[in-house]
Every structure is written in structure tokens, then in C-alpha cells.
Amino acid sequence: xxxxxxxxxxxxxxxxxxxxxxxxxxxxxxxxxxxxxxxxxxxxxxxxxxxxxxxxxxxxxxxxxxxxxxxxxxxxxxxxxxxxxxxxxxxxxxxxxxxxxxxxxxxxxxxxxxxxxxxxxxxxxxxxxxxxxxxxxxxxxxxxxxxxxxxxxxxxxxxxxxxxxxxxxxxxxxxxxxxxxxxxxxxxxxxxxxxxxxxxxxxxxxxxxxxxxxxxxxxxxxxxxxxxxxxxxxxxxxxxxxxxxxxxxxxxxxxxxxxxxxxxxxxxxxxxxxxxxxxxxxxxxxxxxxxxxxxxxxxxxxxxxxxxxxxxxxxxxxxxxxxxxxxxxxxxxxxxxxxxxxxxxxxxxxxxxxxxxxxxxxxxxxxxxxxxxxxxxxxxxxxxxxxxxxxxxxxxxxxxxxxxxxxxxxxxxxxxxxxxxxxxxxxxxxxxxxxxxxxxxxxxxxxxxxxxxxxxxxxxxxxxxxxxxxxxxxxxxxxxxxxxxxxxxxxxxxxxxxxxxxxxxxxxxxxxxxxxxxxxxxxxxxxxxxxxxxxxxxxxxxxxxxxxxx
Numbered sequence: 001x002x003x004x005x006x007x008x009x010x011x012x013x014x015x016x017x018x019x020x021x022x023x024x025x026x027x028x029x030x031x032x033x034x035x036x037x038x039x040x041x042x043x044x045x046x047x048x049x050x051x052x053x054x055x056x057x058x059x060x061x062x063x064x065x066x067x068x069x070x071x072x073x074x075x076x077x078x079x080x081x082x083x084x085x086x087x088x089x090x091x092x093x094x095x096x097x098x099x100x101x102x103x104x105x106x107x108x109x110x111x112x113x114x115x116x117x118x119x120x121x122x123x124x125x126x127x128x129x130x131x132x133x134x135x136x137x138x139x140x141x142x143x144x145x146x147x148x149x150x151x152x153x154x155x156x157x158x159x160x161x162x163x164x165x166x167x168x169x170x171x172x173x174x175x176x177x178x179x180x181x182x183x184x185x186x187x188x189x190x191x192x193x194x195x196x197x198x199x200x201x202x203x204x205x206x207x208x209x210x211x212x213x214x215x216x217x218x219x220x221x222x223x224x225x226x227x228x229x230x231x232x233x234x235x236x237x238x239x240x241x242x243x244x245x246x247x248x249x250x251x252x253x254x255x256x257x258x259x260x261x262x263x264x265x266x267x268x269x270x271x272x273x274x275x276x277x278x279x280x281x282x283x284x285x286x287x288x289x290x291x292x293x294x295x296x297x298x299x300x301x302x303x304x305x306x307x308x309x310x311x312x313x314x315x316x317x318x319x320x321x322x323x324x325x326x327x328x329x330x331x332x333x334x335x336x337x338x339x340x341x342x343x344x345x346x347x348x349x350x351x352x353x354x355x356x357x358x359x360x361x362x363x364x365x366x367x368x369x370x371x372x373x374x375x376x377x378x379x380x381x382x383x384x385x386x387x388x389x390x391x392x393x394x395x396x397x398x399x400x401x402x403x404x405x406x407x408x409x410x411x412x413x414x415x416x417x418x419x420x421x422x423x424x425x426x427x428x429x430x431x432x433x434x435x436x437x438x439x440x441x442x443x444x445x446x447x448x449x450x451x452x453x454x455x456x457x458x459x460x461x462x463x464x465x466x467x468x469x470x471x472x473x474x475x476x477x478x479x480x481x482x483x484x485x486x487x488x489x490x491x492x493x494x495x496x497x498x499x500x501x502x503x504x505x506x507x508x509x510x511x512x513x514x515x516x517x518x519x520x521x522x523x524x525x526x527x528x529x530x531x532x533x534x535x536x537x538x539x540x541x542x543x544x545x546x547x548x549x550x
Contacts, residue, residue, distance in 0.1 A: 005039070018307050020078045020085070041082050050533050051076035053198060059530065060141065060196050061157040065103060067141035069195055069211065071204060071534065074245055074308040077133040088243045088351045090130035097123045099140055106155060106193065108137040108206035129187070129207070130349050132241055137206035139193055148172060151185070155209075156194040160217070164194045167217045167224065174228045177262045182235050183341055190234070192227060198499035200535040202226045205233030205255075213500045218468045222431035225263055225275065232258035235344055243351040245308035249299045250357060253320015254340075257328075260321065273399040274432050276321070278470075280394065281439055283318040287390055289509075290315075297388040299323065300354050309534065322391040323384050329393075330378050331365055339364045354385050405433040409440035417451030423459050431468050438462070438474040442481065450482045457487075464490050469503045477510040496527045501535045509542045521545060 010022040023041075031037060045052070055067040070080065078085040094112075099105045099121045109127035145155045146165050149172025156164045171190065179185055192203075192210040194217060203226045204211040210230040216223040236254040256279075264272035287297045290313065295301045299319055301311045328336040343360050352360075358381055366373045383392060404425060411420035429437065441448060441456070456462065462475045472494060479487040495504055511520035524539055531539065540546065 013305065015305060019075060023082055043082055045080065049076075049079035051080045053532055055141075055196055055198065059198060061159040062142055065142040067139075067196055069139045069141075069193075069199065070137055071200065071211075071532065072136055073134040073204060074312065075134075076534075077136055080136065081133075083133045083136075085133045087132040087134060087241050087245070090132050090241070090349060090351065092127055092130055093136065094124070094126045097125070097138070097140070099123065103140055103142055105138065105140040106143075106191070106209050107139075108135055108209040110188075110208065127207070131207060131238065132351070135206050135238065137204070137209050137211065139195070139209070139211070143193070145191070149175075151175065151189050153189060153191040154194065155191055160194065160214070163219070164217055167219070167221055168192065168227060170221070170224070171227060171231075173266070174224075174231055174262060177265055178228070178231055178235070178258060181258065181261050181265075181337065183344060185234060186239070187234055190231060192230065197497055198530055198532050198535075200499055200501045200532040202500060202502060203230040205230045205237055207234070207238050215469045215498060215500050215503065218431070218466075220431060220468075222468065223470065225259055228262050229255055229259040232262070239349065240344055240347045241351045243353040243356070245303050245311060246300045247353045247357075248308075248311070249316040249320030249323065250352060250354070252317045253299070253324055256317050256321040257324040270399040270401050271432070273395070273397050274401045274436065276395055277397040277399075277402055278432060278436055278439065279314070279318050279321075280397070281436075281443065283314050284390065286314045292389045294388055297390075299385050309537070319391050322394050325395050326384070326391075326393045327361065327379065330375055331369065335365070335368060338368070358385075401433055402436065405429065405436040406440045409437050409444070412441065412452055412456055413444060413447050415452075415455065417449065417455050419455060419459055426460055431471060435468075435470045435474065438471060438478060442474045442478045445478075445481050448478060448482055450484055453478055453482050453484050457484075464494060469494075469498060469500070473503050473506060476507060480507070480510045480514050480516070483514075492523055495523050496530065499531050499535055501538055504531075504535065505538050505542055508539050512542060517543065 005028065006026040008024045010024060012022050025039060027037075051070045051072050053069050053071065057063050057065055060067045072080060075085055077083055083091075093109065095107060095109065097105045097107070101119060101121055104121055105123050107125045108131070109125035111123060112126045113124035115122040139155075142157060143155050144158050144161060145153050146161060147153050148165060148169050152171035152175060154161070154165050154168050171192070175185055175190055187207055189208065190210070191208055192212055194212055194214050197214050199211060199213050201211070202213050202216065212226055212230065216226045232255040233251065236258060237251040240250070242248050242250040260272055260276060263275065290296050296311050296313055297315055299316065303311050339361060342364060346360070362376060365376055369375065408420070408422060408425050411422055414420070426434065426437070441452070462471065464472060466472065476487060476491045476494065480491070491507065495507060498504055508520050508524065511517065521543055524543060528536055
């Protein structure tokens with residue numbers, strides 16, 4: 001279409017400030033079904049664009065150059081470009097970036113041309129595979145790339161590359177194990193960027209450019225499950241995609257299932273049960289906080305007329321995982337894997353909702369189970385997909401790793417501030433057991449005293465030096481709960497240096513629950529500019545404030 005077109009920006013149902021505004025473009029003549037035409041939209045972004053995080057040099061590892069990254073999921077891509085910003089629609093894209101030297105840029109696309117100019121680098125990108133808008137991603141900074149295998153690469157600042165590449169040296173193995181379970185990897189190369197600490201998520205599965213939090217780099221590879229999870233999205237999330245945010249479990253629940261299938265192969269059955277149990281403890285807390293009848297505890301919540309960010313909880317991940325595991329338990333491991341393979345191949349590069357998943361599953365199983373198809377009656381689809389609350393079925397968590405960690409915690413509670421005789425067991429625990437030990441203490445807050453928590457610290461010196469936020473989070477929440485104020489400086493350092501929602505929002509919540517809301521607001525005001533807008537909004541909700549100044 002040539003020439004100027006009439007357009008209108010609409011505030012639909014007065015939701016503009018929540019979900020954005022509708023751009024309506026009026027063509028010069030009606031377009032027939034299947035007719036192809038081009039529309040060029042000239043636009044510019046603003047400094048309020050939610051998807052962009054502009055970082056000062058002080059916020060980076062190198063402290064020399066500014067840094068930029070985007071986070072478009074769920075509906076922030078509409079602040080980057082005027083796209084039909086829904087996971088139901090997929091499209092290809094190309095881009096041209098002009099970046100001041102010595103910085104460079106990457107996108108969730110292939111680099112097709114790179115010109116080094118006098119003052120700028122000029123970089124062209126192309127994504128030939130249709131993707132939903134929320135997977136558009138940009139990173140600009142003083143970053144370098146290093147291979148960790150024939151197809152896998154890490155990207156990060158030079159100052160931390162050695163630690164990052166060492167921690168993620170097994171990425172090719174992870175990718176190969178996922179392929180063995182599912183299908184060949186079809187995206188070419190796999191690159192993961194370790195971002196500065198204000199990144200609000202554990203990871204983001206942008207194709208060809210996964211983003212990950214620096215909290216996964218702890219020195220012992222214990223948090224690299226995030227990398228496996230994001231790789232798994234290459235099949236469930238990026239190849240097949242939830243059609244709407246009410247079906248997020250198709251992306252996340254299936255991917256947690258793949259993540260744990262892979263970790264079970266690599267680390268064994270006991271580790272699989274322990275990691276699933278740890279996550280289930282957090283799911284229980286999440287659902288208790290939301291309320292067991294909350295809309296957001298359903299696998300298919302109603303997200304109309306609200307920001308879909310509100311439904312981004314642990315529910316689609318962990319309840320979705322147990323649903324996938326339940327389906328596997330009904331039909332058997334081999335048949336469920338065969339279904340996933342066929343489903344992904346049949347629906348590749350499309351978006352699906354819960355009803356379409358259900359129809360495909362039943363159709364495949366009725367064909368392949370034949371005379372045994374009556375076992376499908378065991379599946380209550382309404383209960384799993386639409387009813388709120390905890391899953392009515394879980395995997396078998398039984399393992400000595402869980403028993404050992406919880407028994408040690410119980411021994412400290414029983415000792416009432418003394419050192420129990422089995423205290424040395426801690427030295428044989430790996431990180432997830434240590435996290436469970438402290439989580440069990442926190443979950444028994446009604447029995448916890450200052451003397452008990454001090455005894456734990458005196459024996460194990462739990463602090464930030466360990467770098468493992470999975471351990472530090474339940475620890476500092478336990479300290480807050482019993483009034484162990486000597487640990488407050490470490491808590492403030494943690495809240496001012498970590499931007500990952502999973503770790504910081506619960507700390508603010510515990511402060512509020514411990515009647516320390518004013519103190520929490522002081523800490524938040526000091527760090528508000530450090531946090532990503534997604535994380536800041538979640539914290540404000542916990543603190544019940546609307547502005548930075550309150």
C-alpha cells in the first residue's frame with residue numbers, strides 16, 4: 001500500500017495503561033482473504049518502553065561501558081515495535097543495528113552482515129523461522145563470545161567469561177541429551193548470554209540468544225538446570241508455542257518435564273526427586289499466598305482484562321510438570337515420549353491451546369493404545385486444567401536425600417540452640433540438600449527461634465560468600481523471621497546486587513510479614529533504579545506501594 005493511510009490509536013476498555021493501546025490502520029480498499037500486501041509503519045520508541053533495560057557502566061561487571069538488554073515476555077514487545085503482540089501469531093524478522101564502538105550487539109536471529117566503521121559497528125540480522133513477538137531480543141554491550149562445543153556458545157562480559165564458560169562447559173552434553181529424548185535440534189547453533197544482575201528472570205528462551213541470570217554461575221554447576229530448561233524451550237515454547245497466556249503451561253510445564261528428564265539421565269533418580277521436591281515446596285507456598293481458590297492457581301487462568309504478567313507464577317511450571325508426569329504415568333513412558341515427538345512435528349511453528357493439546361493427546365492415544373484405551377478415563381481434564389489449587393497427584397518424591405536434609409533440620413530444632421550430634425552431615429550435602437535443609441527450617445517457622453538460627457550460622461557460616469542464592473534465600477528469610485538482625489547488612493547487599501524476581505520478591509514479602517514494611521520500603525527505594533520494571537512492579541505489589549517515593 002503506497003501513500004499515507006489513516007490510522008487510530010485506541011484505548012480499548014480503558015486498559016491502555018495495563019496492556020497497551022490498539023493501533024488500527026485503515027486500508028485504501030478492502031483486502032481479500034489470502035491477499036498479500038505491505039504496510040510500512042514509521043515509529044520511534046520512548047524512554048518509557050517497558051522492554052528495554054538501559055544499564056550504566058557501574059551496573060556491569062566491567063564498570064566501563066553502558067549495556068542494553070530487552071525482555072519482551074509477556075506483552076512488552078509492543079513497546080519495542082508495533083507488532084501483533086500475541087503468542088498466537090508468529091513471524092520472521094530482519095533488523096539493522098548501529099552500535100557505538102567498542103560495543104557489539106546480538107539478537108534472537110542470525111548475523112548476516114557485520115561492518116566495522118570508524119565510530120560505529122553496523123550489524124544486520126535475520127530470523128528466517130517464524131517466532132512469536134515475545135521472543136524478539138536484543139543485547140548490546142562490551143560482550144564477547146566463546147564456544148563450549150560444536151554448536152554451543154556463551155556470551156558475556158570479558159571480565160567474567162572464564163567463570164561463565166567453565167560453569168557452562170557441559171552445554172553440548174545437555175543439548176545432546178535433550179535430542180536423544182525428543183528430536184534433533186533444528187535451530188542451528190545455541191547461544192546463551194549471561195546478563196548483568198538486574199535481569200529479572202532465571203532465563204529467557206529467545207531462540208539463538210537465550211538470556212540467563214548471573215545467579216546460575218555459582219562455581220559448582222549446581223544451578224545449570226536453568227540452561228537445560230531454556231534449551232528445552234527450543235522444542236516446547238519456541239517450536240510449538242502456547243496460543244495464549246492462559247495456556248502458558250504448554251510452554252513451561254512441558255519444558256520443566258524435559259528439564260527433569262534430562263537431569264534424571266545425567267544426575268540420577270535421587271537428584272531428580274530432590275529437585276522436584278524443592279520446587280514443590282515453593283509451589284505450595286505460592287498457592288498458599290495466592291489462595292487455594294485463586295484463578296491464578298489454575299493451569300488455565302482467566303487473563304482477560306489484566307496483564308498476563310499477573311499470572312506468571314510457579315503454577316504453570318510446577319503444576320504443569322506434575323500434569324505432564326501424570327499423563328506419562330497413565331500411558332507409559334515410551335508412548336508419552338512418542339506422543340510428544342509426533343505432536344511437536346505435526347504442530348511445528350504453530351501455536352496451540354489447551355483444548356488442542358487435549359484433542360491431539362487423546363487422538364494419538366486412542367490410535368496407539370487400541371484395546372487399552374479405557375485407561376484414558378483416569379484423566380480428569382477439567383480437574384487438571386481448570387480447577388484451582390495444588391495438583392491432586394504428584395510424582396513419588398521418596399529419596400534418602402530429602403530425608404537426610406530434613407532430619408538434620410529437625411535435629412537443630414530439637415537441640416534448641418545447641419549443636420546436634422549429626423551436624424557434620426552438612427559437609428556431605430550437595431547444594432540442593434543444603435537448600436532443602438534451610439527451607440525445612442523456614443517452613444517450620446513456628447518452631448524456629450533466634451537461638452536455633454544462630455546455631456546454624458555458628459556451625460555452617462551460611463552467607464553470601466557461597467554465591468548460591470538457592471541456599472541464601474531460605475536462609476535470610478529464616479533470619480528475618482526470628483529477628484536475627486546481625487544478618488541485615490548481608491540481606492541489604494543481596495537485595496541491592498540481585499535482580500532476579502525469584503530471589504528478591506520473597507525477601508521483601510518476608511520483611512512485610514515480619515512487620516518490617518517501612519524498612520523494606522527504604523531498601524526498595526534505594527535499589528528501585530537497579531531493578532528491572534518487571535521485578536520492581538512485583539515488589540511494589542508485595543509492599544503495597546505505587547510509587548518510588550512512598
